[in-house]
Amino acid sequence: MSSSFDKFQKRRLISSYFSVVLSVFLVLFLLGILGLFIINSQKLANDFKEKIAMTVFFKNEANDSILKTFGKQLKVAKYAKSNVFVSKEAAAKQHTDIIGEDFMTFLGENPLQNSYDIHLKAEYVEKDSIAKIEKQLRANPMISDIVYDKQLVNMVNDNIKKVSMWILIISGFLTFIAVLLINSSLRLSIHSNRFIIKTMQMVGATKAFIRKPFVMRSIKLGMLGAVLAILALLGVLAYVETSFPDLGILNDKFLIAVVLLAVLGFGILITWLSTYFATQRFLNLRTDDLY
Template sequence: MVSSFDKFQKRRLISSYFSVILSVFLVLFLLGILGFFIINSKKLADDFKEKIAMTVFFKNTANDSILNDFGTELKSKAFSKSFVYVSKETAAKQHTDIIGENFMEFLGENPLQNSFDIHLKADYVVKDSITKVESQLRKNPMISDIVYDKQLVNLVNDNINKVSMWILIISGFLTFIAVLLINSSLRLSIHSNRFIIKTMQMVGATKSFIRKPFVMRSIKLGMIGAGLAIIALIGVLVYVQVNFPDLGILDNKILVAVVLLMVFGIGVLITWISTYFATQRFLNLRTDDLY
């Protein structure tokens, strides 16, 4: 018949296992979310940069041939992501829709100019590169003006640099916390077996022999926690992909697989290292220090 003490020990052991698995799951889930944010942060930043339009206005003397040649030239330019030709008639209609009245009725003519809205590739939406692009385009004598939001370009690049720095700091901090949390849970789990460890050591068992079952058990718990974290991460990815398809978070399946494998590997590695040092601590304690 199982004694009440044995039942208590079993419940405490199960509770200890559960706390380890929960710690591993929560920490690895947060690290996985952070990992996906990091690998997609550049894509998100690039998408935002490429939405900033550079508008090139042409003189009224520029005929259709000149405009068509400029459009053909843009297709071959390395800096051009996409472009849209906006005739002055189209521009007038857009202005009329915005302000709610036809301004040409009292002006008597259309003062607007034919233009191209050019969306640059993300690598060119930085201060030095975009200035070079502007200088290159202004060499065309038929271009009257080039307009884009210079302050927005500078603001975007400055904020991206700041965000990238903070992401690295937060990543390092979370990794440190992850090791501490998992290590604490494993040490508490092993603490309940300190007398067994010392008894085995007193009857002549080697340190590696004593350590092996604890390490293997912790690795299994780490694998379970990592597996649960991976399942939760896949669920989050599918949810984001379904509800926010424009983000294309699952477009690069190789990077997604790498992050998931890293989550699994970190779970195994941290539990192995933490258990190794935790058991080593109790193996080196004197018998009097166990109490």
């Protein structure tokens, strides 16, 4: 009879441990996915910003020396990520390929101008920053015009701000749910040992002495759940990198490492705090309230 009861207790204990590890794993996995999405969404947003080109057109009087000097200035300019020189001849060929006929045959001359397509760094693709850069470039007397899609710049920045706000709200909501789920699982685990806690207290054990083994056990379970979540996240990263190599999801290894370490740290912290307060609750209860 005693053996059957011991087996039942052992199965119940294993089931309790399993539920804690599973809760920690699922919650931390979801939070880790959200963290990876956040760091890569910023990268994708920056890549999109840097694809918006600012085209600088030069007057016909601008000779090769002036054009080359301007190109050298762009290479050292802090706002320029990359630049491409488009000669008037190359521009004419592009137009011919697009419209399907040589427009110069009936115009008699090439009306296009030499130009530079400048791709700005993401932090400079802002309304005020671009306006300053445009003003600075227009001070060059050889520049005839500067063209870029102002509406697209404003729309991109507005949408990025909206998306960032919603990501922040969702992150806070998921974190709150994560804390509740892990806390509930650990409280149920501690609840099954409430009589052991009270018995140890009645024979003179201090609160710190009673609390220590429960806290240490929960931290180990939290670490196990966090490690499983990290392994699952690495699997997701490997799958995405293999299936969509153009995304370059593994390029920023430092931020990925930060997210994975945050998952581990959060798993340890939340299990420690939840167990601490759960055991404290039962330690402060009267014996009659345990039933």
